Amino acid sequence: MSTVQLQGSISPGFEGVADAFLENFAHRGDVAASCTIYRDAAPVVDIWAGSTDLGPWDPATRTVVFSVSKGVTTICLLMAVEQGLIDLDAPVAVHWPEFARNGKEEVTVRQVMAHRAGLPAPTEDITREMLRQWTPVVDQLAEQAPSWTPGEAHLYHALTFGHLAGEVLRRATGLRPNEWLQQVINPALGLGLRFGSTADASDMIPLLPALPADAGSFDDDLLAVLNDPQVQRAMTLGSAFEGAELFTALTAPDLVAAELPAANLTATARDLARLYAATVGEVDGVRLLTEDTVRDATRVQSSGVPFVGPDMGSRWGTGFMLDSPARPMAGPGGFGHDGMGGQLAFADPAHHVSFAYHTARPSEDPQDGRAEALCTALRDAIA
Numbered sequence: 422m423s424t425v426q427l428q429g430s431i432s433p434g435f436e437g438v439a440d441a442f443l444e445n446f447a448h449r450g451d452v453a454a455s456c457t458i459y460r461d462a463a464p465v466v467d468i469w470a471g472s473t474d475l476g477p478w479d480p481a482t483r484t485v486v487f488s489v490s491k492g493v494t495t496i497c498l499l500m501a502v503e504q505g506l507i508d509l510d511a512p513v514a515v516h517w518p519e520f521a522r523n524g525k526e527e528v529t530v531r532q533v534m535a536h537r538a539g540l541p542a543p544t545e546d547i548t549r550e551m552l553r554q555w556t557p558v559v560d561q562l563a564e565q566a567p568s569w570t571p572g573e574a575h576l577y578h579a580l581t582f583g584h585l586a587g588e589v590l591r592r593a594t595g596l597r598p599n600e601w602l603q604q605v606i607n608p609a610l611g612l613g614l615r616f617g618s619t620a621d622a623s624d625m626i627p628l629l630p631a632l633p634a635d636a637g638s639f640d641d642d643l644l645a646v647l648n649d650p651q652v653q654r655a656m657t658l659g660s661a662f663e664g665a666e667l668f669t670a671l672t673a674p675d676l677v678a679a680e681l682p683a684a685n686l687t688a689t690a691r692d693l694a695r696l697y698a699a700t701v702g703e704v705d706g707v708r709l710l711t712e713d714t715v716r717d718a719t720r721v722q723s724s725g726v727p728f729v730g731p732d733m734g735s736r737w738g739t740g741f742m743l744d745s746p747a748r749p750m751a752g753p754g755g756f757g758h759d760g761m762g763g764q765l766a767f768a769d770p771a772h773h774v775s776f777a778y779h780t781a782r783p784s785e786d787p788q789d790g791r792a793e794a795l796c797t798a799l800r801d802a803i804a
Contacts, residue, residue, distance in 0.1 A: 429468035453478035453781035457694035490686035492758030495740025523566035535722035539567025546659030575723035583683030646730035693777035
């Protein structure tokens, strides 16, 4: 067993989560991480341990959490839906007229949120300079023709999701996702969530070098998907990133202050768990989404065999990743999003639970088991 010193608090009945957390340090390569779990709107697990080259890890330490970002962007947009500002089943062009080009005239907001819009990768390269400016990216996506008839297939929109959903939010409300966080969500719940960072990155720390993948982690099906040209463009935007460079590129000086609502949320486990708790109940008098909104957003929209590659077991609602054999979360009904390298945040309405795991050391292994070990212990605790 690792000699790392566990800090924080654990409510009776949840000791198994702490045991799994320490096992992550002893046997799964963690060196600095946090885990926070809420039940019935109050924290029942709030633990952290380890250190980085910059010093001891603490619960206020923020890093990039990659595609966990998508779940947070989804919450922003669904709040605007509840205010009557966005219609999920109306064409995107109702809010964003320039989008109605080249076969996208009838693409709905829900299809965008469910990875069904046919725009997983740019046909023309997107550069880092374009990412810093926002408008050139959304203008290019508005002009582009879809890769399939929208609505008839799905494929994970790894990076384009954020700009597509974010521009719908901006057109409908006047606020991009980061502005919605700063002006609406953070003040209500006392959070420090942010897409990107300050120009000098003073409010976050860089991630540690990634854990290497174990031999055999990439089977033939997964390799075929990763080597598909469209999937590669979805992950690189053509010229903005190269492969595993994404682990470090999002905190590079030329991108640290950019807003990528699909991928560069900076967060803590505490903030993420508190955010998701407020989607399934009131937290200090604040509830972000109604039961009806959650029920609608968690209806399965995309599952099975995608446009490229085999069925990998994932399921998608409207913006949210849903519980699945690939990502069981706390059990049936769970919704949220994981992030490249091992991060995870979600809520479970049946058990009034929310969960967040945040690590300083991402993993290149698609079978990384750190978050799942914690989820297994959580399921045991609430069974």
